[in-house]
Amino acid sequence: MTEARGSAGPHARRAPGTPCWVSLMVHGLAATERFYGTLFGWEFQPGPQQLGPYVRALLDGHDVAGIGHLPPDRRLPVAWTPYFASRDVDATADQVRLCGGTVAVGPLDAAEAGRMAIAADPSGAVFGIWLGAAHLGTSISGVPGTPAWNELLTFETTAVAKFYETVFGYEEEPEISADSDHVTLRAGGRPVAGLSGLGHALPGDRGAHWLTYFQVADTAETLLQVTELGGRILDPAHDSPHGRVATVADPEGAVFSVVEDPS
Missing domain, CATH: 3.10.180.10 (2,3-Dihydroxybiphenyl 1,2-Dioxygenase, domain 1)
Incomplete structure (x- = not known):
C-alpha cells in the first residue's frame, strides 16, 4: 500500500x-x-x-x-x-x-x-x-491528510481484474493464497491500487465499491475526532502490514479508511 x-x-x-x-x-x-x-x-x-x-x-x-x-x-x-x-x-x-x-x-x-x-x-x-490540466490534480502525498491508497472491494477479482487491465493497461500481481483473493494493480512498474475479493463477506447494502485510504499521524486520535465530529467507526483500528488501519464513515455516510504509517 x-x-x-x-x-x-x-x-x-x-x-x-x-x-x-x-x-x-x-x-x-x-x-x-x-x-x-x-x-x-x-x-x-x-x-x-x-x-x-x-x-x-x-x-x-x-x-x-x-x-x-x-x-x-x-x-x-x-x-x-x-x-x-x-x-x-x-x-x-x-x-x-x-x-x-x-x-x-x-x-x-x-x-x-x-x-x-x-x-x-x-x-x-x-x-x-x-x-x-497542469494546475489540478493530487500533487502531494506521503503526509497526514493525503490519499494513500485505493482498494476495490468486490465479490471476486478474476473478471474485474481483466476489466481494469484492458481499460487502463495495468499489470496484475495476484496474491497466491488458499484463503485470499487479492490482486495488486501496477502502472509503470509501480503498485497503484488493489482488488480484494470478499465473496459473501462483501457488504450486501453497498455491493462492490472502491475504498480510499487517507494517511493520518495517529489512528486513535483520528478515530476520536471522527466520532466527535459526527462520524462513525465501522471497523476499529487494527494492525496491518501497511500500518494501523481503521474504516470510518463521515456524517453523510461516505466510507473511507485511515492508515497510520508504521515508519
Whole structure:
C-alpha cells in the first residue's frame, strides 16, 4: 500500500491508470467542509462547477481532493470516488463500455481543469477517469491528510481484474493464497491500487465499491475526532502490514479508511 504514495507533481504527465484525484459528492457541502477541514487540516477553494458547486481541498497549499454538491438529478452515491489518469478520456470511456462497464457522467470538460468521466465497472463499482490540466490534480502525498491508497472491494477479482487491465493497461500481481483473493494493480512498474475479493463477506447494502485510504499521524486520535465530529467507526483500528488501519464513515455516510504509517 505505502509504496504507491509517491505522487507526480502538478506539472507531470501521469501514466495511464495512475490514481490522480479523489472526489466526494455530498448533500451538505458546508458541513462536509467543516468535517474534513477539522479532521485532515484541509482548506478549501472553488473548483470546476460543471456538475454544480464544487471545492478543491488543499493541504499546505497543495491540491489533495475535491468535494462537490450532489446534483438532485444525478444518481450518484455519497462516496469517495478515485479518479484514474487517462491520455484520452473519450477513448477510455469507450473502452469501459466495450468491456461491460457503464459511463454515468460525461465525458465532459471541467472548465479549464481537464476532461473527465464517471464510470462503473461490470460489478457496479464507481470510479472516475481524468485527464487533468497542469494546475489540478493530487500533487502531494506521503503526509497526514493525503490519499494513500485505493482498494476495490468486490465479490471476486478474476473478471474485474481483466476489466481494469484492458481499460487502463495495468499489470496484475495476484496474491497466491488458499484463503485470499487479492490482486495488486501496477502502472509503470509501480503498485497503484488493489482488488480484494470478499465473496459473501462483501457488504450486501453497498455491493462492490472502491475504498480510499487517507494517511493520518495517529489512528486513535483520528478515530476520536471522527466520532466527535459526527462520524462513525465501522471497523476499529487494527494492525496491518501497511500500518494501523481503521474504516470510518463521515456524517453523510461516505466510507473511507485511515492508515497510520508504521515508519
